[in-house]
Structure formats: C-alpha cells, structure tokens
Amino acid sequence: MAYLDHAATTPMLPEAVEAMTAQLTATGNASSLHAAGRRARRTVEEAREALAEALGARPSEVVLTSGGTEADNLAVKGLYWSRRDADPRRVRVLASPVEHHAVLDAVHWLGEHEGATVEYLPVDAYGRVHPDALCEAVARDPGSVALATVMWANNEIGTIMPIGELAAVAAEFDVPLHSDAVQAVGQVPVDFAASGLAAMTVSGHKIGGPYGIGALLLGRTHSPVPVLHGGGQERHVRSGTLDVPAVAAFATAARIATEHRERFAREVGALRDELVEAVRTAVPDAVLGGDPHDRLPANAHFSFPGCEGDSLLLLLDAQGIECSTGSACTAGVAQPSHVVLATGTDPDLARGTLRFTLGHTSTRADVEALAKAIGPAVERARTAGLS
Amino acid sequence: MTETSPRPLRVLAAMSGGVDSAVAAARAAEAGHDVTGVHLALSANPQSFRTGARGCCTIEDSRDARRAADVIGIPFYVWDLAERFREDVVEDFVAEYEAGRTPNPCLRCNEKIKFAALLDKALALGFDAVCTGHYAKVVTLADGTRELHRASDEAKDQSYVLGVLDERQLAHAMFPLGDTVTTKDEIRAEAERRGLAVAKKPDSHDICFIADGDTQGFLASRLGRAEGDIVDESGNRLGSHDGAYGFTIGQRKGLRIGHPAPDGKPRYVLDISPVNNTVTVGPAEALDVTALTAIRPRWCGRAPEGPGTYTAQLRAHGGETEVTAELVDGGLRVSFTEPVRGVAPGQAIVLYDGTRVVGSATIATTTRRTAAALS
Numbered sequence A: 001m002a003y004l005d006h007a008a009t010t011p012m013l014p015e016a017v018e019a020m021t022a023q024l025t026a027t028g029n030a031s032s033l034h035a036a037g038r039r040a041r042r043t044v045e046e047a048r049e050a051l052a053e054a055l056g057a058r059p060s061e062v063v064l065t066s067g068g069t070e071a072d073n074l075a076v077k078g079l080y081w082s083r084r085d086a087d088p089r090r091v092r093v094l095a096s097p098v099e100h101h102a103v104l105d106a107v108h109w110l111g112e113h114e115g116a117t118v119e120y121l122p123v124d125a126y127g128r129v130h131p132d133a134l135c136e137a138v139a140r141d142p143g144s145v146a147l148a149t150v151m152w153a154n155n156e157i158g159t160i161m162p163i164g165e166l167a168a169v170a171a172e173f174d175v176p177l178h179s180d181a182v183q184a185v186g187q188v189p190v191d192f193a194a195s196g197l198a199a200m201t202v203s204g205h206k207i208g209g210p211y212g213i214g215a216l217l218l219g220r221t222h223s224p225v226p227v228l229h230g231g232g233q234e235r236h237v238r239s240g241t242l243d244v245p246a247v248a249a250f251a252t253a254a255r256i257a258t259e260h261r262e263r264f265a266r267e268v269g270a271l272r273d274e275l276v277e278a279v280r281t282a283v284p285d286a287v288l289g290g291d292p293h294d295r296l297p298a299n300a301h302f303s304f305p306g307c308e309g310d311s312l313l314l315l316l317d318a319q320g321i322e323c324s325t326g327s328a329c330t331a332g333v334a335q336p337s338h339v340v341l342a343t344g345t346d347p348d349l350a351r352g353t354l355r356f357t358l359g360h361t362s363t364r365a366d367v368e369a370l371a372k373a374i375g376p377a378v379e380r381a382r383t384a385g386l387s
Numbered sequence B: 001m002t003e004t005s006p007r008p009l010r011v012l013a014a015m016s017g018g019v020d021s022a023v024a025a026a027r028a029a030e031a032g033h034d035v036t037g038v039h040l041a042l043s044a045n046p047q048s049f050r051t052g053a054r055g056c057c058t059i060e061d062s063r064d065a066r067r068a069a070d071v072i073g074i075p076f077y078v079w080d081l082a083e084r085f086r087e088d089v090v091e092d093f094v095a096e097y098e099a100g101r102t103p104n105p106c107l108r109c110n111e112k113i114k115f116a117a118l119l120d121k122a123l124a125l126g127f128d129a130v131c132t133g134h135y136a137k138v139v140t141l142a143d144g145t146r147e148l149h150r151a152s153d154e155a156k157d158q159s160y161v162l163g164v165l166d167e168r169q170l171a172h173a174m175f176p177l178g179d180t181v182t183t184k185d186e187i188r189a190e191a192e193r194r195g196l197a198v199a200k201k202p203d204s205h206d207i208c209f210i211a212d213g214d215t216q217g218f219l220a221s222r223l224g225r226a227e228g229d230i231v232d233e234s235g236n237r238l239g240s241h242d243g244a245y246g247f248t249i250g251q252r253k254g255l256r257i258g259h260p261a262p263d264g265k266p267r268y269v270l271d272i273s274p275v276n277n278t279v280t281v282g283p284a285e286a287l288d289v290t291a292l293t294a295i296r297p298r299w300c301g302r303a304p305e306g307p308g309t310y311t312a313q314l315r316a317h318g319g320e321t322e323v324t325a326e327l328v329d330g331g332l333r334v335s336f337t338e339p340v341r342g343v344a345p346g347q348a349i350v351l352y353d354g355t356r357v358v359g360s361a362t363i364a365t366t367t368r369r370t371a372a373a374l375s
Helices: A016-026 A035-053 A068-086 A101-113 A131-139 A163-172 A244-259 A263-284 A311-316 A339-344 A364-384 B019-030 B057-070 B082-098 B105-124 B167-169 B184-192 B215-223
Strands: A061-065 A090-096 A117-120 A145-149 A177-180 A199-203 A216-217 A299-303 A353-357 B010-014 B036-040 B076-080 B129-131 B134-140 B147-150 B228-231 B238-242 B270-275 B278-281 B289-297 B308-314 B318-326 B332-342 B348-354 B355-367
Touching: A016 A244, A035 A061, A035 A199, A035 A244, A035 B134, A061 A068, A068 A101, A068 A145, A068 A177, A068 A199, A068 A216, A090 A131, A090 A263, A101 A117, A131 A145, A131 A163, A163 A177, A244 A263, A263 A299, A263 A364, A263 B308, A311 A353, A311 A364, A311 B076, A339 B318, A364 B105, B010 B019, B019 B036, B019 B057, B019 B129, B036 B057, B036 B105, B057 B076, B082 B215, B105 B129, B105 B167, B147 B167, B147 B355, B167 B228, B228 B289, B318 B348
Parallel strands: A090 A117, A090 A145, A145 A177, A177 A199, B010 B036, B010 B129, B036 B076, B228 B278
Antiparallel strands: A061 A216, A199 A216, A299 A353, B134 B147, B228 B238, B270 B278, B289 B332, B289 B355, B308 B318, B308 B348, B318 B332, B348 B355
C-alpha cells in the first residue's frame, strides 16, 4: 500500500494516541465542580495552553470545536451575524473562490438565506488572492463589509496565500479576516498573533491528532453569534461538553507538528519533489497545479490531459496506490474541481486531476510505487477517454 | 456449459443499490473473480444528489450500493453517465412517445448504456466483463460461442430486456442470478445471509427517470398539452384528449368517453396518430394483429437465414407466442400463428428458439385482422 492522501487524513502520531488513551478511562466533565471535573478541566486547560503555544495564540483565544468544518461555520456565519447586528449595512462577505466547501457552502448559505452579498475575490493562475484584490474589493465600500475569508493554504493545489499581507489590508479597513489554516499547520509557519487574523480554523486529524476535534482561534475582540447554542462551555460562543481525550491528543499532535515543522518541510518536501519529478518523467505532458515554489511541502497536484481523474483513481487504487482527485464529491460523482476551474484551467483538463499528499509516515517506497504505476495508468485511462 | 469461468476475470459489477445487483456482485466475487462495483449516476439533474429525490440514482441508492460493496469487500465507484443517459435513453423515450410509439427504455439502457457506454469504459480500463443483476443465462458452447438464454427460473426471466445485446456485448456480459432457480424471497434471504442491508429494500418497478411513476405527467411536462379528438373507426368524434402521446395501443381505461359504444362493449385504443393528434378507439377484436414489420434487428449471435419458426415475446412481462420471421431488406417480417393483441409500434419483439434468445427488433408497423383497423 502506498498511502498518498495525507491531506484527507493522516495517521495519528503515537504520542497523540497515548495522550488520548490515557484520558479515555478517566471520568470527568470539564464543566463539573467536583474533583473528577477539576481533573478533566485541568487536562483541557493544559491542552488549550499547549495549542495556544503551538499556534501563537493566547489560551483564551482557543475555541475548541468538533473539527474544521464547525470552526469554519462558526467563523463565517457567526462573524457575519454579529457584524451585521452591530451595523445592518454590513452584508458583504468577501471570499476566495478556492475555499474548502466548509467555508464556501457556509458563505453561499448566507447569501441564500441571510441576505448576504457574496463577492468572490479574483485569484491568479496558482489560485492565489493578491492583497491588491482584497484591498480593491473592500475599498469599494468598506462600511458594508461583514467579513473576508481566505484560506492559509489550498487543500487541493497546495498554493500558499499571503495571509500576513491580506490581514494587514483587512486591518487597515477594520474588517475581520478569517482564514482556514487546516492544511497549513505543521507544514508552514503559522502564528496567529503575528498573522493579524481575526479568526483562524485548525483541525486535529490533519496533523496527526484524532478526528472530530478542531478549534477556532478567535481574537478577543470578536464575539461571533453562536452556531451551537447550549451550555456556553467555550467562551459562550460554542456549546457542548468537551471531548477531553480528543482535546488532549489534539494538543499533543499540534505541539509535535509545530516542533517538527522545519524538519517535516525539508524531508517531506524533498520526497514530494522526487514525486513531482517521477510523475513528470513518466507523463511528460502532466500539468502541475498550484504555485510550483510557494506551496505546501507535502502537496503535489497534477492534471493529466485526456484522462478522467476517476479512471486514474480506480487504476491506481487497484494497485494499492491511494490518492484523491482532489475535487469535491457529491454522492461520489466527481465534478471538475471548483479550485482548478477558478485558476482558469480548461474544463476538460480539469477533469483529469489527481492530488498526491505526503505525510509523516511517507517513504521513498511510496513514491517509487507511484513512479512505476502512473505511466501505464495514464495510458490506460486515456484509452477510456473522457466519457 | 456454465457461465462460471475457470479463469478469474476482472469484473465490473453495475450496482444500482438494489438487492439483485448486490447479490449478483457478491456471487461474482465469491466465484473468485476480481470484482469492482460501480454505481451509475444517471440522473439528468445532478442537483438531485443533494436534494435526495427518489429514483434510480438518488443519493440513497448510491449509498446503498456503496454499503453493499463494502460488505462484499470490493472497491466501489460512482460513474457519471447522466449525459449519455439523457441523450440515448430519456430523449429517445420522449421522441418515441411524441411519434405515437411505445418505447421500452430498459432495453434502450441495456443496449446504449450498460452494455455500451459502461462496457466500453470497462474494457478500456482493463476489465473483462460487466456483471449485472439481470435474471438471464449466458451459455458458453464448446467452441467458445456464447448464447443468451432465459433464466432458469422462467418466472423471473429478464432475457427480454437483454434481447438487444449483440454477440460482442454478450461476450463480455455476466449474469450471476440467471443460473439458479431462485425466488425473490430466496434472493432476499441470500442477501440477508451475506449481510447485505439491501435485503429488505423494496423492488423498483417504475421507469427509473420518472421518480414519481407518473409517466403521463412526465410526458406532459416535456411535450406540453395538445388537445385533440378521440374518434371511432369511422372517424366519428367521441371525445377529446390532452395529447395523443398519452395513450398506448390496447389501452382501455382513462379514455373519458361519456357515452357507451352502440353494442355496449368496451372500447380500446386502436391507433395513435401524432400527425393529426387523433386517437382512434374501437372494439377489442380490432386489436388483433396477424403480422408486423420491425426495424433495427439485433442478433445475439449469427443472423438467421431464410424464414424460421420462433416463439416471440412482445412485452417485458408478456407471454410467448409462435411466429414465423424472416429478414427482408434488413428489416424483420413477422407473422403470428394466432392473432395477438396489444402490439404497439416502438415496442421490441424478441425472438426465441426454445430458451435461447435469437435476437430482437423494434416494431414499426402492424397488420390488423379487421380490415377497418388502421395500422
């Protein structure tokens, strides 16, 4: 088996498994006042401090959620509602068109149901939002912007956004900028305080932590309207009993991922470069997606002319090579990726995409297996053509 | 002489999300073949994958198929053939009704989608065969020739809707349900035993792309309402209708003629004329057909030479009737030993030699026994 889909999810780090299992047998609701509750609370707060430390935030800025999707929804919807409540003119939502569906669909929903005017920011051929583009969009009418949202690094094509510069533009107009940094943590330097962002999404299972846990880092001046109402456990913006074992494991994974980030970027990046070279050698007309240099070190993305991505996936899967077309599935039906289309790629070419993503368990053997299989698979998929 | 091949094949199993195709895939895998499941997304409107409308290709069916594939332990994919399906099946269905004919979209789908678009892609990707949950039998002779036969359980037999397959398509077809005499209850029991959750799923009977089963409503939405006359055999106006396409030859109900026939006997649709938008009705005897011509013959093997005696089936669940058939100018001329009723242009006639499917053709014209009847 060659697992080349770490951006979908990556194996849990042994230390995170250990942290999690250690907590699974302990009883205690972190909101309870008795000893069991205090013990759980202490575990949660230590984890919160570790997360804050790893991500350049204050502990009070860490709002724990059930994962990246919930954090994105809380940021986008919650900030829209609170900003509009404070000033009803604020109905414009500025978003990059290459966002993950957790942001894109939330933004779209606001447009459909909450009177938002959604504006998609232009991107270049690498899928990057330029600070000038954000500036121009905001400056058209700064008083009507509820929020802007631009991901830190793209989950499909790996392009890294100039988040610091974008946040500076937003700050100039006093507009909150949210960023989905789910793919960035552990691969590029991510420092919430230094970034100037109002809110930032992170997730556990993409960095060697467990599924079902994530966080929204939220500047202290921002109070989004809750999406989940209830006990108000997390700063009164997020309710629900905290999953103590998952929180502990998430913090452990975040600490290790950021500690090892430089080495990861160097070693996995070198392996990724070998992968790109191998694919190009086997399939000379394969088109690398995203920025060739300023991209996530673990990401490689290709379009294969004349191929259906689905066909390639099937053929590689049959040989034990696991990757992704990178595009969103609807009941399993692959549509050309909105990200690839947003970069101006020809729609036919956009149907033949594959994303290979490496991680902490990747080896040279994984890359060699792909190098051997990709040429014949592309040849065969071309015979099947575009149905 | 059985379908089971000693050599493991790479098999693509079409999985609708129903119990039959799930058991078929499971049997193919159990027989040692290297099976991959595929669900065909055929909905003309991809939106229904999000809204979960009922039909053959809803998100629920796709998930049921995926769940079955997971239990069987085979890879599973969803292939989007919606565009091909729309062009080759749905539009053809509408056009045929518009022309006053009565098409069978299932035959069309087998010919153009499952054993064409799907099979071609499967072969290109290195598969050897396409497997479906149809009840029919493929028999391989000593010389390697393959024949299509009725299923062992004739009550379940679906060879009629496969009568459009030619030799090449048949060479790559696998029907694991056709070899055993199995009642539907037994198939459900087998699904249950195999741990397939679709064991209790209700059967689908309707035309898959008309989710609510309202064919008339579907046609009306596509073709619009066009009021016309209902007349008797002499051309006397008896009533009106909202569109000639809404009728099928042999239809008795829903004519909405206020007054009874002079002889008090029920009246049936005898003819549909799309050109002047007229529906002709008359007595049952006038439906008796003694001969027909059919176009687009397709043979499950070599085309027959000279006139021959066969049994014929004219509807998916119809009985058999004896005919003599002959190829004339590339079309088929058929005469019935005994007159038959309810034969409509557009339907498929499938010829059998015993249990063997000889071939099929699309009915173009019919000859009525009663001189007054139209054709």
